[in-house]
Amino acid sequence: MEQSAASTSLESAPHRPIRSTADHSATRVEDMSPFFGEEQRTSAGPSESYVRASKHIEGFMDYLDNRANTAAVSSEVYREDFVKISREEWARLCFDLSLNKADESFRYLKWSYNSLTSTLIIHSMSPPSPLHEYFCRLIQLKLDHAQFRLPNFNPEDPIIHTATNRLYTGFTGEYEGSERVPDLSVSFVGVDGRLELKLVVEVGFSEKYSDLIEDAKMWLEGGGHEVSNVMLVNIEESPSYRSPLLDLEDEEIEQLGLPGQHRINFDAEGDFGPITYKGLVWVGRITSIFVEVWKKDPQSGLATLSKNRMDLLPPASPPQFEFMLSEYTAVSPDNDTSISFDLGVSPRGLKRSIVELADIRYHRALNAIKQRTDARDGTYKPKGSPSR
DSSP states (O other), X not given: OOOOOOOOOTTTSOOOOOOOTTOTTSOOGGGGTTTOOHHHHHHSOOOHHHHHHHHHHHHHHHHHHTOSOOTTSOGGGGSEXXXXXXXXXXXXXXXXXXXXOSSSTTTTOEEEEETTTTEEEEEOOSSOOHHHHHHHHHHHHHHHHHHHTSTTOOTTSOSEEEESSOOBOOOOGGGTTOBXXXXXXXXXXXXXXXXXXXXXXXXXXXXXXXXXXXXXXXXHHSOSSOOOEEEEEEEEEESOOOOTTTTSOHHHHHHHTXXXXXXXXXXXXXXXXXXXXXXXXXXXXXXXXXXXXXXXOTTTOOEEEEXXXXXXXXXXXXXXXXXXXXXXXXXXXXXXXXXXXXXXOOHHHHHHHHHHHHHHHHHHHHXXXXXXXXXXXXXOOOTTOOOO
16 A cells, blocks of 8 residues: 655645635534634644645645646555544644535545544545445345345335445544444434444455454444444455556656557456556455454444354355344334345456456556656646646
8 A cells, every 4th residue: 555745844735725614514613612722723733644634635636636736646646545643633634624515525535534543544546446346236236135025125115225435423432523434334214214324344455454343343332323233345465556667667668568548458367366467467366355244242332253254255155144124123023034145256247346456557557657757858737727
């Protein structure tokens, strides 16, 4: 995982205008007083973590709309970053960069904040990787198929609702102030007709397994949401990806004759990689895919593993999942029924997603090299630059 450039001073870091308190859709200055006061905002200088996070977010937004000459910076720099930042400075960052605005300004940016560990994770990769999408889509289809078999299923008013990339707040206790966007959220219609979040799916790819566990703890121990289970899907690639063009000189890349067209005939060594082209590795071998289910222990209130780790990488036998509807929503004994599905992985579908990932990485690497070259010879012009 590559991280953003080294921290810079506040004076040298570009900043977007601070939003006006007249904007009623935004959080007002007075509303931020529980986190920092006027004196702290005006006199206390930003920490290195604040500057690093601010620079990462603003740099990525400028990269998207070309408002700044970031041609020399690869898009891969703006993929994911982990920053240790206090709750107070996270609140300050949200205010200064208007992160709470209810518009499309940050549709390509995803973040989560864990107040217990003071960890801000900035996901500036859009859309999610094809492997994330494959497993989220697989679980959605399995749940839909299971729901269709319910005795009183009504397609116009289903009891199970799934969503991707939805922001959740309202955590309590040690996790107060946290924010999280799960890969897949599964809600059930409650007795009052409102949706209640009950099942969360988190997919980890090129991510530490320990970070997935922290996600499960936040959902199950953080309060504010009555989450019953957290499903963790962990995908491991070997070796971890790094653009194979980064260490090559321009002359070496030119000699490779890498075409820019959309469809590249990659070489696949088996259904699970590695995926290569011109002798360069674009996706390593997928060596492990497993799923775990976590729940809250009723006595301790702590997150605990409820199902042993299950292998998903074919030819492993598809793991079976079964639960009673009453575990997720209030139903009468007469209407209670079991919902069951397996999580079988299609080698063909998985291979298709891996090749798609290789295609994305290939073209991003080419774009990064072109930007680097244009920046060196001075031909790059940001969007909106005046013509000479």
